[in-house]
Amino acid sequence: MELTDWIVLIGTLAAIVGYGTWKTRGSKSSEDYIRGGSTTKWWTIGLSVMATQASAITFLSTTGQAFSDGMGFVQFYFGVPIAMVIICMVFIPLYHKLKVYTAYEFLENRFDLKTRSLTAILFLIQRGLAAGITIFAPAIILSVVLGWNLVTLNIIIGVLVIIYTVSGGTKAVSVTQKQQMFIIFAGMFTAFFIILNLIPEDVGFVKALDIAGASGKMEVLDFSFDLENRYTIWTGLIGGSFLALSYFGTDQSQVQRYLSGKSVKEMRWGMMFNGLLKVPMQFFILLVGVMVFVFYQFNPAPLNFIDSSTEKVMASEYSDEYDALKIKQALLFDQKQTVSLQLAKSYNEADKKQLLQLDSIEKTYRAEAKYLIKRAIDGDYGKEYDKLSQELIALQANPESDAYKEKKAELTSWYKESAKDSETNDRDYMFISFILKYLPFGLKGLLLAVILSAAMSSTASEINALATITSIDLYKRNLKEEKDDTHYVKATKMFTLGWGILAIIIACFASLAENLIQLVNIIGSIFYGNVLGIFLLAFFFKKIKGNAVFTAAVITQIAIVAVWWIDLMPYLWLNLFGCVLVIIIATILQATQKKVA
Known part of the structure; x- marks a missing residue:
């Protein structure tokens, strides 16, 4: 890393933190701090939703996934557009009508307090773990670049995120994510064209695709019904749809992004924008990884990155x-x-x-x-x-x-x-190794800024959502004494700080799994199916009451953890399994309660 790279990297990150803090310096009410003032335009919603999901793991692990296994991972995202349509038709109008701050407020109105609290706690567990991982991923990068201790880097990255998230809340997260997504798109396109330029002139893009295809890297679609295969078109369309529906429809880190929308129309446009752009974006990131693979057909690669x-x-x-x-x-x-x-x-x-x-x-x-x-x-x-x-x-x-x-x-x-x-396990190090060894000066700093911007955007969304759930669904709802609005804003800021510190602690104890992006999705799949099932019961099964749903949710969560532990099915199917299981158990319990009565 040369001085130019450091100037680009530090200048980019400082500008984002400074802009987010300055732009939202007047967020004093709950409406402003938690819901962003309900003034967000559709393009900001769309970019914010994408930035929340596009963590540093996306760029480290997805490119590494393509380098090792090819383009097949894109099938994982095929369910996103389907989920977006359902969310626009069902979830958004209902959330807007009830004027909720969190997705789980609705569950108390429909069922009872204990069901709301249980669902909120399930979210806090899985998203709290994921927040630590999204800090850990970029810390790996800088540990390679600087040779610094991972714990020190986890603290530095976490503190940067905490500064503007505590200061401005939801609005700060949204306004900074527009800049972060611009940097991300600019950096990835730049990397792609530089890789093509580094490939021998007589090869070119089309022939590079032929070479990648000959090595089995361009096999995008798999129509097999093999349950041992994690990524097929069926796991993407079915399991991926349920995961995306759970994530975008019930995960507060995403729900909070579009609840800040100016109107139902703006929310819907923002989510459809995300649905239409998400698959092409992931396809392109995977393609970057495949092009790095082709590059190493003509340049020596290390045995381990x-x-x-x-x-x-x-x-x-x-x-x-x-x-x-x-x-x-x-x-x-x-x-x-x-x-x-x-x-x-x-x-x-x-x-x-x-x-x-x-x-x-x-x-x-x-x-x-x-x-x-x-x-x-x-x-x-x-x-x-x-x-x-x-x-x-x-x-x-x-x-x-x-x-x-x-x-x-x-x-x-x-x-x-x-x-x-x-x-x-060097899969997640592949792309950063390539950046540091082969990209020109200045562009190294830009690509590192891309990855760190993605980490900051997703982590900020997560701790913002964690603080909101803690403040609204647990603290405010169970506080017997009435407090003014200023008190809850201060409480939410303190919870934001607390969750940020906890995320740093989790990051300090994290280690690489087989693949970081898979680890995040596995954690989500263990919880999301159950939570989605609870919401579907609330939306479409009007005769089922809170006691049956609460008991069914507890049994289902234990069952999902057991099925995952013994590795009975690929993790994407856990979303469908959990969703269906909680609905079946709740229906049976409700019918049994009627007979007993």
């Missing part, structure tokens, strides 16, 4: 083995480059098949590199692996036996799980 992990293994007893792997990868790169150039000149099945094989071999080398890194860092890891390997060798005389198959499955499963940690 985490430099600190590479340094650790090279300083260990496994350095010779790691060097041998690097030599193998260098030879493999020469072959890949030759085949890729041949494909660019004349696309044929033989070269396509060979490139796919070479890509598979490279994945094997990367897996071996992760194993060596893990052994270098954790000696017990190697001992456990050797123990399981010896047990498998003892059974290899009869490879068709159940004992051999079970032990092999155990070893494979253990290896996959143990390799998912922050020292070996």
Whole structure:
């Protein structure tokens, strides 16, 4: 990072924080501070909704997802436009009519206080965890850039967000998110065209797509019904629709964005704007990741994108083995480059098949590199692996036996799980590594500003929503003594500060999962289906009362956690499962109560 990059980065972030604080310095009433004064235009709503969802994880993990697995992840977002139509038809008119500050106020009117409180608490749990992760993701970036301690960086990022969110509330979040989305779009388009410029001139964009397709990266649609496959068109349209409906319709971090709208029309236009633009936006971000993959067909890639992990293994007893792997990868790169150039000149099945094989071999080398890194860092890891390997060798005389198959499955499963940690999992480091090594001066600062702007926008929305729910649904509703409006504004500011501090603490204890964007969606899927089911019961099942819904919601949440824990189904289906289950249980309980009565 040169001085120019630091000027661009610091200047951009300081301008956003300063603008948000200055623009909303007069937010003194609950209407202004919590609902943004109900004056927001549709384009601000649309951009604010998109900025809330587009965290730093989106740009780190989505590009890494495409680099590793291709474009198929875009199917996850196919349900968003469907959800937007339903929200515009059902949720928005109802929320506006009741003039609620939070989505959960409606539940008390329809059911009772305990159902409102339970749903609010479920939101606080899942969104509180997610807020910590959205701080942790950009902290990883700066830890790579600066070599600073992650805890220090978590605190710095969290404090920046807290400054303008505490100062201006919902309005501050909305006005800053317009600037943040502008920076995000400008930065990602700039990165895309620079990547194309770095690819050999005789390749070009169309031929780059051919090379990516030959490596299996352009397989966008999967019509299979395999439940083991996380991303198919069915999980996107069905599971994704329920997740999006839950997220945009019942998650206060999103609901609060469009509740600030000037009218029902402005809210609807804002949400449809988001629905129409969301899928193309995610497709483009994935395409950036695929183009980075193509770039590395013509430029040497590291065995592992985490430099600190590479340094650790090279300083260990496994350095010779790691060097041998690097030599193998260098030879493999020469072959890949030759085949890729041949494909660019004349696309044929033989070269396509060979490139796919070479890509598979490279994945094997990367897996071996992760194993060596893990052994270098954790000696017990190697001992456990050797123990399981010896047990498998003892059974290899009869490879068709159940004992051999079970032990092999155990070893494979253990290896996959143990390799998912922050020292070996480099998928989320891929894009930032590329930015720092290959982008021109000045643009590095811009792309880092893009990722940090996204982190700030999503985190600000989350702690703003967490504070609102705590203040309105729990504190104000259960406070027996009447207080004036100024008191609740001050209380909301204190809750904003408290949730911001808690998010920083969660970030300090976070670590990388298999993929950060998947981790956030998994956390959401564990809770969203149940919450959506509660709202659908409120909207469409008029005869079902609060006691049945409350009991059904508790049982359903326990069931969802159990199903997720034993890995019974892909996480996207948890949204449908939870939604349907709470409706069925509540219906049965209500019918039973009638019979008893």
